Amino acid sequence: MTLLSLSVGAALGATLRYYTSLWAVARFGPxxxxxxxxxxxxxxxxxxxxxxxxxxxxxxxxxxxxxRVLLATGFCGSLTTFSTFSLRSGCADA
Incomplete structure (x- = not known):
């Protein structure tokens, strides 16, 4: 059950991070x-x-x-860590 909660939280956090990044670039520029x-x-x-x-x-x-695992480790961990991954991936393309 812990692995499932971790996976669900991570998927939600990474998805929210991705769409927040798209919104921020559209709203404020790159x-x-x-x-x-x-x-x-x-x-x-x-x-x-x-x-x-x-x-x-x-x-x-x-x-x-x-x-707690779903929200703290999965969701928040994925939300904040995926941001660095996205930024570095975007910089590598430039």
Whole structure:
């Protein structure tokens, strides 16, 4: 189940990253990697929120370990890491 949640989260994060990158280039132009900046900020905020729910001190965790893997490792990891891959791939073509 952990591998499935990780895969689903990673697929969603990478897809969102790809479309955010396309939107940012269309909206702001290719002069600065706005897509990378946007997804790294959003990914960091989501990761902080997810981990605070998963590790609330003195209370029972509000997220199951499976959901934590899906959101934190899969989604946020893929969202923020794929951005660097996309940027480097685009620079290699230029």
């Amino acid at each position: 002069s600065f990697p706005w897509g990378t900046l946007i997804v790294n900020i959003v990914g960091s905020i989501i990761l902080g929120f997810v981990l605070s729910l998963a590790t609330a001190p003195g209370e029972r965790a509000l997220l199951s370990p499976t959901l």
